[in-house]
Amino acid sequence: xxxxxxxxxxxxxxxxxxxxxxxxxxxxxxxxxxxxxxxxxxxxxxxxxxxxxxxxxxxxxxxxxxxxxxxxxxxxxxxxxxxxxxxxxxxxxxxxxxxxxxxxxxxxxxxxxxxxxxxxxxxxxxxxxxxxxxxxxxxxxxxxxxxxxxxxxxxxxxxxxxxxxxxxxxxxxxxxxxxxxxxxxxxxxxxxxxxxxxxxxxxxxxxxxxxxxxxxxxxxxxxxxxxxxxxxxxxxxxxxxxxxxxxxxxxxxxxxxxxxxxxxxxxxxxxxxxxxxxxxxxxxxxxxxxxxxxxxxxxxxxxxxxxxxxxxxxxxxxxxxxxxxxxxxxxxxxxxxxxxxxxxxxxxxxxxxxxxxxxxxxxxxxxxxxxxxxxxxxxxxxxxxxxxxxxxxxxxxx
Amino acid sequence: xxxxxxxxxxxxxxxxxxxxxxxxxxxxxxxxxxxxxxxxxxxxxxxxxxxxxxxxxxxxxxxxxxxxxxxxxxxxxxxxxxxxxxxxxxxxxxxxxxxxxxxxxxxxxxxxxxxxxxxxxxxxxxxxxxxxxxxxxxxxxxxxxxxxxxxxxxxxxxxxxxxxxxxxxxxxxxxxxxxxxxxxxxxxxxxxxxxxxxxxxxxxxxxxxxxxxxxxxxxxxxxxxxxxxxxxxxxxxxxxxxxxxxxxxxxxxxxxxxxxxxxxxxxxxxxxxxxxxxxxxxxxxxxxxxxxxxxxxxxxxxxxxxxxxxxxxxxxxxxxxxxxxxxxxxxxxxxxxxxxxxxxxxxxxxxxxxxxxxxxxxxxxxxxxxxxxxxxxxxxxxxxxxxxxxxxxxxxxx
Numbered sequence: 014x015x016x017x018x019x020x021x022x023x024x025x026x027x028x029x030x031x032x033x034x035x036x037x038x039x040x041x042x043x044x045x046x047x048x049x050x051x052x053x054x055x056x057x058x059x060x061x062x063x064x065x066x067x068x069x070x071x072x073x074x075x076x077x078x079x080x081x082x083x084x085x086x087x088x089x090x091x092x093x094x095x096x097x098x099x100x101x102x103x104x105x106x107x108x109x110x111x112x113x114x115x116x117x118x119x120x121x122x123x124x125x126x127x128x129x130x131x132x133x134x135x136x137x138x139x140x141x142x143x144x145x146x147x148x149x150x151x152x153x154x155x156x157x158x159x160x161x162x163x164x165x166x167x168x169x170x171x172x173x174x175x176x177x178x179x180x181x182x183x184x185x186x187x188x189x190x191x192x193x194x195x196x197x198x199x200x201x202x203x204x205x206x207x208x209x210x211x212x213x214x215x216x217x218x219x220x221x222x223x224x225x226x227x228x229x230x231x232x233x234x235x236x237x238x239x240x241x242x243x244x245x246x247x248x249x250x251x252x253x254x255x256x257x258x259x260x261x262x263x264x265x266x267x268x269x270x271x272x273x274x275x276x277x278x279x280x281x282x283x284x285x286x287x288x289x290x291x292x293x294x295x296x297x298x299x300x301x302x303x304x305x306x307x308x309x310x311x312x313x314x315x316x317x318x319x320x321x322x323x324x325x326x327x328x329x330x331x332x333x334x335x336x337x338x339x340x341x342x343x344x345x346x347x348x349x350x351x352x353x354x355x356x357x358x359x360x361x362x363x364x365x366x367x368x369x370x371x372x373x374x375x376x377x378x379x380x381x382x383x384x385x386x387x388x389x390x391x392x393x394x395x396x397x398x399x400x401x402x403x404x405x406x407x408x409x410x411x
Numbered sequence: 412x413x414x415x416x417x418x419x420x421x422x423x424x425x426x427x428x429x430x431x432x433x434x435x436x437x438x439x440x441x442x443x444x445x446x447x448x449x450x451x452x453x454x455x456x457x458x459x460x461x462x463x464x465x466x467x468x469x470x471x472x473x474x475x476x477x478x479x480x481x482x483x484x485x486x487x488x489x490x491x492x493x494x495x496x497x498x499x500x501x502x503x504x505x506x507x508x509x510x511x512x513x514x515x516x517x518x519x520x521x522x523x524x525x526x527x528x529x530x531x532x533x534x535x536x537x538x539x540x541x542x543x544x545x546x547x548x549x550x551x552x553x554x555x556x557x558x559x560x561x562x563x564x565x566x567x568x569x570x571x572x573x574x575x576x577x578x579x580x581x582x583x584x585x586x587x588x589x590x591x592x593x594x595x596x597x598x599x600x601x602x603x604x605x606x607x608x609x610x611x612x613x614x615x616x617x618x619x620x621x622x623x624x625x626x627x628x629x630x631x632x633x634x635x636x637x638x639x640x641x642x643x644x645x646x647x648x649x650x651x652x653x654x655x656x657x658x659x660x661x662x663x664x665x666x667x668x669x670x671x672x673x674x675x676x677x678x679x680x681x682x683x684x685x686x687x688x689x690x691x692x693x694x695x696x697x698x699x700x701x702x703x704x705x706x707x708x709x710x711x712x713x714x715x716x717x718x719x720x721x722x723x724x725x726x727x728x729x730x731x732x733x734x735x736x737x738x739x740x741x742x743x744x745x746x747x748x749x750x751x752x753x754x755x756x757x758x759x760x761x762x763x764x765x766x767x768x769x770x771x772x773x774x775x776x777x778x779x780x781x782x783x784x785x786x787x788x789x790x791x792x793x794x795x796x797x798x799x800x801x802x803x804x805x806x807x808x809x
Binding site for chain 2: 045046048049050051053061062064065066082083084087088091101102103104105106123125126127128129130131132133134135136137138139140141142145158160214217222223225226237242332333342343344345346354355356358
């Protein structure tokens with residue numbers, strides 16, 4: 014991608030500002046064989062794989078030091094943005110200790126986190142190795158979790174990142190329009206998925222998540238809702254809802270949207286009452302969450318607003334979160350707009366910040382008809398949420 | 412891929428046999444948000460992504476238990492191979508503790524390893540969470556590293572895996588033949604890389620590693636050898652060596668080969684002496700390593716045999732390993748056929764086993780001409796190494 018170096022530069026600059034703001038002297042990404050064992054932060058601050066043990070150290074006084082196997086040094090230099098690239102041959106231990114003792118940081122932030130997968134790229138075994146390497150240098154007790162650094166860095170999108178997400182959304186919406194043309198009785202879930210894969214194949218793009226489940230397609234009342242794969246046995250009949258959860262990955266950034274159609278029976282002018290009521294309830298809940306999405310609010314409060322709206326209209330609580338970060342990954346880590354359940358750990362307590370991009374979703378199963386699911390993508394600005402997608406405001410009729 | 416369930420089934424069966432052989436009661440893969448934070452073992456024993464915290468527990472008495480978020484349960488059941496799929500909604504802690512107390516394993520192997528990236532899929536933060544969850548259940552002291560389990564499971568390829576690797580090698584060799592036709596004066600490194608990308612694009616395949624560096628192309632004496640990206644500034648002139656390091660990923664399995672051409676000057680009948688001598692030395696070293704590659708031998712001994720051969724013919728030692736595992740990844744973890752350097756940790760002490768597939772490589776820089784690099788892929792059988800690729804036995808002349 015042509016603007017990869019610009020993106021890395023933007024994120025490195027942002028990282029330095031975050032370290033300064035949070036009062037952390039140094040952040041180190043420590044990795045090896047990243048093709049096998051990637052750290053999600055590496056895409057942000059480097060954008061390439063490395064083979065041998067490698068350390069990327071960013072300091073609040075704007076040093077950016079890379080210590081890498083000699084084979085990788087040339088490529089890391091070409092990425093740009095690093096003030097010092099130190100190659101090694103036999104082992105990283107000595108150049109690493111020398112560099113760290115020279116920097117002498119009071120805190121050394123490392124990528125481990127109980128709650129945020131995006132901040133947990135340091136393998137437990139690699140941590141044991143690092144602790145052994147640094148034990149004699151009095152550096153182990155300075156190790157702290159980088160979670161808050163990563164939450165801020167990954168969560169607050171740069172201008173270039175927002176542009177890429179907008180592009181992915183535009184492409185995804187265009188594909189939804191194309192798909193609308195093939196939704197008719199007789200067509201099954203797998204055929205719809207194959208058609209979508211053909212469309213993105215033509216554009217040379219990937220799906221935003223595992224293509225076996227992207228898109229997710231639900232036709233009618235019997236198709237199980239969840240993260241399931243499209244099944245040939247579920248085919249469209251008049252009087253059914255058709256629901257698709259889908260996004261493309263384009264220039265390394267994702268969209269994540271849900272759209273829903275109703276296939277009319279003979280002589281029907283509009284959708285049946287229970288379907289209309291469910292669509293309205295889902296839409297109201299989505300808007301309730303949207304209105305609550307403001308800088309300074311905690312994630313669970315947004316979920317709560319949507320959840321209460323849905324319950325007030327007579328539906329049971331949904332068993333998932335209302336929203337999640339969106340970026341390089343369709344689930345882009347850190348703050349969850351979700352309930353305070355054990356499995357979400359501390360992530361629902363994260364604070365919404367300007368520059369966050371979220372996918373927000375809401376859905377209701379309608380007995381005898383199928384599933385109404387809506388999902389939109391939004392950007393948080395100083396004054397609140399802003400749509401990045403064109404929201405589906407009414408049921409699409411076939 | 413059509414035979415994904417069969418592959419998972421083969422590897423699950425193999426895992427049970429390995430646990431029994433190594434006397435380990437249970438192995439647990441503990442993950443979450445695997446799109447962001449993948450564990451390399453998950454591809455082997457599941458072949459799909461999961462979202463919430465998930466535990467896959469395999470026991471030596473052939474139980475295969477999956478505890479997953481309710482959204483993922485249906486898909487995990489569809490994969491097959493699991494005797495019990497336990498869905499949860501609010502938190503994994505209780506079903507996890509109940510399951511483990513019920514199994515009551517003396518050893519609970521987890522994916523952490525100082526040396527093997529393929530065995531280090533458990534994030535340090537996730538390990539802290541797991542230790543907290545299991546603290547009251549007297550399970551923490553039973554945790555052991557799964558390194559030897561993973562080394563055996565990943566390293567010993569099943570029949571289906573070997574078939575996939577053979578297919579990837581066949582495709583890669585076909586592409587090398589195509590590329591031979593476009594190697595001529597004036598063509599630069601980037602043009603060769605683009606041509607290769609076009610050929611694999613037509614076949615709907617991926618590169619075996621990051622496409623920015625796959626292929627690696629080196630034209631003439633000035634192009635830096637390593638993991639560098641192809642540069643437009645290096646174009647072919649008569650009297651230059653052209654070296655390509657490349658492989659495709661096909662059906663999730665990789666090839667990794669190097670080939671070399673010499674572009675003749677006017678009236679040259681054969682390559683100049685220093686080029687011929689370098690090719691022969693690289694080939695002899697490759698064969699010396701090949702001959703040493705037998706079950707029961709340690710990785711460093713294979714490297715040593717190749718290294719000594721090269722030094723004996725008057726060349727300096729190479730600054731990398733002679734060989735590495737090949738499979739789902741071009742660098743497929745565990746035993747390295749490499750020197751006993753600090754950065755390789757314990758991996759050169761790994762023992763060669765039947766069913767291992769290695770990429771073995773050897774190269775020599777030739778002053779004024781360029782780089783001679785050879786890389787072949789082999790399968791270890793009871794009686795020694797067997798070529799999977801068709802070895803390059805002479806310099807290819809243009």
